[in-house]
Amino acid sequence: MKKNILYLSLAVIIGLLGGYLLFSINADSTNEDLTDNHNHLETTENQMWTCSMHPQIMQPEPGDCPICGMDLIPAETSAEGLAFNEIKMTENAMALANIQTTIVGSVEASDEDGIISLSGKIAENEENNAVQASYFDGRIEKLNVNYEGQKVNKGQLLATIYAPSLVAAQQELITAASLKESQPALYKAVRNKLKNWKLSDKQIDAIEASGSVRDNFPVYATVSGTVTEVIAKEGDYVKQGQPILSVSNLNSVWAEFDAYEKQISQFNKGQKIKVTTNAYPNKEFDAVISFIDPVLNNNTRTVTIRTTLNNKENLFKPGMFVTGKIEGAIHTTENSLSIPASAVLWTGERSLVYIKTNPNEAVFEMREVTLGVRNGDNFTITSGLKNGDEIVTRGTFTVDAAAQLQGKKSMMNKSGGKTMTGHEGHLGIQESNTENKPNSDLFMEMNLPVAFQIAFQAALEPYFKMVDAFVASDANQVLALAKTTLEKMKAIEESHLNKMENSHLSKSIEILDAISSNSDLKNQRDQLVVLNENIVALAMNIKTPSETLYVQKCPMANSNKGAIWLSTEKEIKNPYYGDDMLTCGSVIEEIN
Structure with a gap:
């Protein structure tokens, strides 16, 4: 009996112990499942989604890529732990955009220390310019010099003019010659009259000796030089003193440089x-500054610095790009910082860089800086950065585009805001493409109201002139025409546009505003990439264009990622490189 009670007690104890162990394990398992589930939910909440073909797209929810329509995939890393205005880019996006960074350091003494570089152009020496005019009224019977660039020498026959007033003067001379013994004063006065019309003594003596009147008189060059403008043509009637030709002596030329306000x-x-010069990169020409413009250009905030160059060997051509280096101009200090000019985004009011805030991850944040003197391809920084900061020096616009897409502070948005992508299905700003055709979003069908199409085509007129200014590499003209295009774009009625169409128009206005506030040609061309993607996207949906439009692409622009533009001519004139690679590109689409 006692044994049975003992066995029963042992069984109860063993049972209780087994139950405790079993329920304890289940509880731990349940807690782990709850923890895992909680962590999973937390990960899901912070998970960002991207496109394998367009890694700049970052959305908080799964869905379709707003550019190509492909399914979004989970991003490689989440944005957990980022500050409010920090952005994180995937390794894939960094590689595709070829983003490079540099650690900021103090300016070190080198061979270039104390040398400031200026960019400029060769111009005609206006002190050597002359106008060849007609010295009497008449009709041009023969024009012997009739095209620009033609060489003329002093005493060379320029034109032959029929001059009725000279016919009467010759008759007076012949009459006065017969009376020169009795009325020498009259004879002398008639000869002087003909001399005032630039007839030589030899010509006057010939008329007097022949006793006959000439109808046509020659006009000879009074200076030697190169014809820069043909003002009149054969058959024109000219007045006394009216110009026929403009001539410039190119034995000496001006090299004119633009110096920033802070450099004066x-x-x-x-x-x-x-x-x-670009034409003779291995030659240096010594000169001295002969003129500093006393008036500052309000649009570019620069002054013109001029030097005179001897050009007897005809090496310099007006319009040629030149670089000037001046020794002893810059005095650096131990605490001054220098960064590449490619790192700076300039809006006209603010100078911005992107700083890498995490040395181990691709996390960036926009930073406003104050620029000092520009020295060649570098800026000195007076505030905003410190020694050891790591900044983006290549692909800065791509990082800025990613910041705009994620609703963070950016070049166009001082305070940040909601990303334009979200899950609405349309992209407000696009990166340039790596393929040989434009982004598929550019060819997305839109329903543009007729009134919009008419107003948009009116805005394209100054846009095409602006593109021509880019081709000519004229930053000041680009700035002026961007303002005109901006005014036209702002006047377009937006009330009947869908979100996608409105986003392209709004982005075009933003970029035009930036270009019209920026006189740096390189920055203007960088912003032209984004502007053209939005302009072309709208132009592709014009149903009845007033003329055939050509979508053209340069595969080498935008750091070899390619960039497009719109033209009214089939001939390629590259706005991203100008004369350096004028014909680089091809027509990829026609809008008929």
Whole structure:
């Protein structure tokens, strides 16, 4: 009996112990499942979704890519732990955009220390310009010099003019010659009258000796030089003193450089300057500063610095790009910082860089800086950065585009805001493509109201002139025409546009505003990439264009990622490189 009670007690104890162990394990398992589930939910909440073909797209929810329509995939990393205005980019996006960073350091002494570089152009020496005019009324019977660039020498026959007033004067001379013994004063007065019309003594003597009147009189060059403008043509009636030709003596030319407002104190008349050209990169020409413009250009905030160059060997052509280096202009300090100019985004009011805030991950944040003097391809920084900061020096616009897409502070958005992508299905700003055709979003069908199409085509007129200014590499003209295009774009009625159409129009206005506030040609061309993607997207949906439009693409622009533009001509004139690679590109689409 006692044994049975003992066995029963042992069984109860073993049972209780087994139950405790079993329920304890189940509880732990349940807790782990709850923890895992909680972590999974937390991960899901912070998970960002991207497109394998367009890694700049970052959305908080799964869905379709707003550019190509492909299913979004989970991003490689989440944005967990980021500050409000920090952005994180995937390794794939970094590789595709070829983003490079540099650690900021103090300016070190080198061979270039104390040398400031200026960019400029060769111009005609206006002191050597002359106008060949007609010295009497008449009709041009023969024009012997009739095209620009033609060489003329002093005493060369320029034109033959029929001059009725000279016919009467010749008759007076013949009559006065017969009376020169009795009325010498009259004879002398008639001869002087003909001399005032630039007839030589030899010509006057010939008329007097022949006793006959000539109908046509020659006009000879009074200076030697190169014809820069043909003002009149054969058959024209000209008045006394009216110009026929403009002639410039190119034995000496001007090299005119643009100096920024902050650099003015560095220059003085008589300062030595070394000039180099793209045409003769291995040659340096010594000169001195002969003129500093006393008036500041309000649009570009620059002054013109000029030097005179000897051109007897005809090496310099007006319009040629040149670079000037001036020694002893910059005095750096131990605490000054230098960064590449490619790192700076300039809006006209603000100078911005992107700083890498996490040395181990691709996390970036926009930072406003104050620029000092520009020295060649570098800027000195007076505030905003410190020694050791890591900044983006290549692909800065791509990082800025990613910031705009994620609703963070960016070049166009001082305070940040909701991303334009979200899950609405349309992209407000696009990166340039790596394929040989434009982004598929550019060819997305839109329903543009007729009134919009008419107003948009009116805005394209100054846009095409602006593209021509890019081709000519004229930053000041680009700035002026961007303002005109901006005014036309702002006047377009937006009330009947869908979100996608409105986003393209709004982005075009933003970029035009940036270009019209920026006189740096490189920055203007960088922003032209984004502007053209939005302009072309709208132009592709014009149903009845007033003329055939051509979508053209340069595969080498935008750091070899390619960039497009719109033209009214089939001939390629590259706005991203100008004369350097004028014909680089091809027509990829026609809008008929």
